[in-house]
Amino acid sequence: MRYLLGKIFEAIKMPGLVKPFRYYDSETGQVITIKTSRFYTTLTVGSKEFFFNRESGKYDGYGAMASDITALVSDCTADCIPK
Numbered sequence: 619m620r621y622l623l624g625k626i627f628e629a630i631k632m633p634g635l636v637k638p639f640r641y642y643d644s645e646t647g648q649v650i651t652i653k654t655s656r657f658y659t660t661l662t663v664g665s666k667e668f669f670f671n672r673e674s675g676k677y678d679g680y681g682a683m684a685s686d687i688t689a690l691v692s693d694c695t696a697d698c699i700p701k
Contacts, residue, residue, distance in 0.1 A: 633675050 639652040651662040669678040
């Protein structure tokens with residue numbers, strides 16, 4: 619049933635739903651997050667942020683976080699999903 623719904627949603631070009639997510643990769647030391655805002659879904663890998671239009675899913679661009687913010691994000695321990 620899920621497969622059928624997925625095919626229908628894909629056919630009508632319905633945007634996918636994304637739940638906020640945070641993961642710490644102990645092998646690389648990278649923190650990966652996915653979050654949503656009013657207009658964007660943002661994928662963050664390390665200090666780079668990739669922005670996708672929330673309604674269409676189209677890639678809209680990228681940016682880099684300031685180094686002092688990166689240090690805080692990189693200290694991901696208890697609130698991150700362990701590997």
